[in-house]
Amino acid sequence: MKLSMVVTAQQTQFAAATFSGDLHHNLSVLKQMGYTGAELAIRDPKQIDLPSLSALVSELGLAVPAIGTGQAWNDEGLSFTASDPSIRQAAIERIKSHLPLAAHFDAVVIIGLIRGVLKPGDSHEQAMEWLRSALKDCSQAAEDAGVRLALEPINRYETSLINTVAQGMDLIDAVGSQNFGLLLDTFHMNIEEPIIEDSLRLCNERIFHFHVADSNRWSPGSGHLDFPSILRTLIDTGYSGFISGEFLPLPDVHTAGEKNLAYLKPILEDIYGNLSG
Template sequence: MRFGFNLLLWTVFVEPRHAAVIARLGELGFDGVELPVGMGEPRYYEQFKRMADDAGLACTACALATPETDPSSPEASVRRAALDHLRSRVDCAQALASPVLVGPLYAAHKQFSDPPPGEDRLKWAAEVLAQASEYAAQADVTLCLEPLNRFEIQLVNTIDEALRLVEVADHPNLAVHYDTHHAHIEEDSHATSLARCAERLGHVQLSESHRGTLGTGQVNWAAVVEGLRAASFDGWIVAESFGTGVEHLSAAACVHRNCFESRDEVMSRALPFMRELLGA
């Protein structure tokens, strides 16, 4: 397995001013850096691939859907825009040489309906994701679908719902992304939910119950380890923390306070925690 750190602690749109953060991750001994690629053109991200190379880091990429690019939308025009968006995000991931594009790629974040989405919305999302997965396969990028908690999304909240969407889409280049923060809210057990998705588990993010420094919240880390071992997972394990003051993210993710002393503290404590936890 390889250990990374997600840059959403600083920004939703990486800029050259974040070069020092990337360099710091290399100094701390991480294997990789996870970059949000929700905006921008593929060529823009080539500079960050060079920065990562200089720091001795590989890259992974994350993104999400917006109301204008929602694969589950009843509107055919929005679904076409969603496919175009996913393809362009795959291109950005490819520019970073990322093996994955991860996140809630299947529906718009923080868009709720009453009654909640039904089977038709899931099938529409599956159709778009199947086409996007075919495109991504040609770029050697796997799409990994992240269930979010009930306060952030409706269509996919649990691992079983993510597996159902992967099953309906029926494409080998589609996988499941497990985030311990969301699973802490929605799953009965990390151990059993990770074991259930073993065959389609493509990416893991370790995130605390309060989104702060790993090991200082309520996530049952022993159960996470049990589940990862049961799943025989050997892919990317990425630390993810959120803080206040990040435009377009802090309010959306309901992060109203910092559960850490400093961002550098979060980074510097994450890798030793992950290595000790997983015996790596």
């Protein structure tokens, strides 16, 4: 199983962006720690020098399994479900602008809070219609580019639009695109899913990417989640992608990154050892 961490390519207000700041330094630190991938959080791809970024990633021997897009919501307010149609269209165009970058790195494009939140005066039904329409548009463009999109069910305290795996699977059916799946995050699942393992089994091949954080949003091993059981079930679904750390940089970013690696590697070695045995 391949391990990665979230690294922001641009400054952000998002507290759980574990590695933020100088990109070259952070990617080098990840490599030195022993990670094989870097999930890149990118607000605006037009501000990214792709040849330089590609050369850096290649030099360090890192994969880019996924591209996070939530900063467009956090920092700019772009949303698929904004009442203003120009904002909705700008959000759609922003996701489409990620596709060449994602195609280059063979990365999944994450649909997080750019889906938006329900605003006063808008009905849930209307917001969901806007969301479905935007996702159909983006999924078609992504399919043409050979890219997969992964929507993240997010807990109820951050949005009321797609909180659970079951709701995410219903949305997949409504969008109707094979390249549209889910990103599952253990922090959000701990809040919303009665039994995390059962929810993983519900998704199976529609799990396109996977985030880990413990129940307190610190690195795995800092809270009460049963990661041996969770990861064993994840692997049993056939998932073979990256396990990507997205958690608070506490007590500090370097300690959090090292603890994540030290905690998860023995668990995964044991799971794979039992499978091969």
